[in-house]
């Protein structure tokens with residue numbers, strides 16, 4: 001079967017296309033169920049027009065048994081199609097789960113989405129729609145013409161009446177769609193913004209409480225909440241209005257079709273059995289349209305979720321798995337790197353070029369806000385908006401497979417985030433815990449003895465240990481995690497920010513150990529104590545390299561510059577970038 005262009009347009013539609021067999025089977029079951037749905041009508045006709053006239057109990061028994069049998073098949077077909085749809089939903093989730101996880105994670109990293117949870121909600125919404133009542137309406141609607149044809153067969157007037165009601169129902173659905181799409185989407189957006197605001201504030205609950213900020217923040221949240229509430233009630237009142245009209249049409253149809261039937265019976269054009277049967281049949285024919293009106297909101301929500309997910313998967317395509325490489329040595333080269341961020345007029349890094357040879361220790365210094373952390377994040381390849389070249393062993397860092405590169409890379413961010421799990425799992429980066437490596441990393445970070453003092457040692461859950469861990473200890477666990485498994489490139493962003501002298505001495509030893517083992521270390525710091533282990537210094541100022549070269553040379557140049565600054569003009573010694 002050749003793929004229609006709609007299904008070719010995106011990864012998501014292609015995955016849907018791969019379930020075509022399941023949907024065709026659902027269609028076949030729907031056909032069986034819908035055709036058999038005519039059996040109560042036929043039964044009614046037979047009972048009224050034949051059994052009542054002939055008074056034959058045997059015919060009634062035979063008719064009843066046949067009808068029961070047909071009902072059995074109908075129920076089976078209904079059950080099978082529901083089961084199949086539920087299973088398809090689970091398979092769809094399995095087929096897309098990992099992709100959505102990776103893509104939403106990347107988009108979150110790229111600061112272009114509110115978080116991975118949104119994408120998963122979208123996936124759930126799509127799954128629920130295609131396995132819920134909404135989709136049945138789509139499968140049942142095509143059978144409405146059969147019922148209408150039977151109505152025509154009973155009497156053309158009944159046929160036209162049902163077409164009239166179908167058109168009114170469809171017009172209402174269309175009108176509902178036109179009026180409701182925008183308000184519903186706006187309401188959903190405002191609601192998720194308000195809850196995202198609350199979530200972000202809750203994360204800093206301690207700060208809010210300690211400084212009595214809750215009171216001040218409340219109006220900010222209340223504004224957003226009120227806006228969401230107003231939009232929601234507007235959208236809801238629209239829905240209720242449309243539902244009320246839909247009910248009116250349904251009741252009118254039920255009664256008027258009976259009335260029209262009675263008129264035809266009085267005129268002697270149809271039998272009383274046909275009148276009752278037509279009444280049931282018309283309700284049945286219009287049920288899917290009625291259901292569509294009822295599930296319109298779910299359909300709109302699923303459609304928006306579909307669009308969002310389609311965009312997400314398009315913007316973050318699957319990475320090419322073919323790019324597996326040999327183990328890197330840890331040499332880094334930056335060429336004219338410009339790192340930007342949304343909402344900033346000027347870039348954070350403005351054309352940084354430097355070379356970090358494998359097996360060396362480079363310390364990055366610079367005033368607060370000069371771009372040191374941004375440089376560290378750019379070097380590990382996680383800054384989203386970078387131009388220029390960041391090369392690891394001569395190859396663009398973004399071309400490395402992250403899962404493959406991960407074990408070769410150690411990164412300690414400025415804000416250490418430890419994850420739910422044991423200390424050992426955190427140090428082992430949640431991979432398979434290799435006890436020897438965990439202990440080696442903990443020893444290097446000067447943590448081992450401290451961990452042993454915890455009641456459950458390395459198995460102490462971080463949540464439980466959270467209360468026991470000081471800022472410095474958390475930093476050391478982060479450091480142990482960064483050096484776990486002996487990575488070739490270690491980037492440490494202010495690893496000594498929370499350390500005391502003992503901790504700093506342990507850090508110096510760790511860095512020295514890494515250097516002796518031939519590892520490349522890049523260390524961002526404010527404190528001069530660590531300079532002793534540096535081979536090179538890189539000084540940033542306002543996103544540009546102010547000085548870069550062997551440590552002593554840079555220090556000497558800096559001293560000369562400050563001396564020159566104190567001397568009369570014209571005698572300044574320029575800092576020579578190496």
Ligand SMILES: Nc1ncnc2c1ncn2[C@@H]1O[C@H](COP(=O)(O)OP(=O)(O)OP(=O)(O)O)[C@@H](O)[C@H]1O
Pocket residue numbers: 341342343344348366367368369370371372373374375414
């Ligand atoms: N995600 C971001 N979006 C916008 N601007 C950012 C972002 N991250 C950092 N910045 C800005 O970039 C500049 C450099 O930040 P960065 O954290 O790299 O500096 P730093 O030298 O590490 O500072 P510090 O020593 O205080 O940690 C700052 O002005 C900061 O406000």
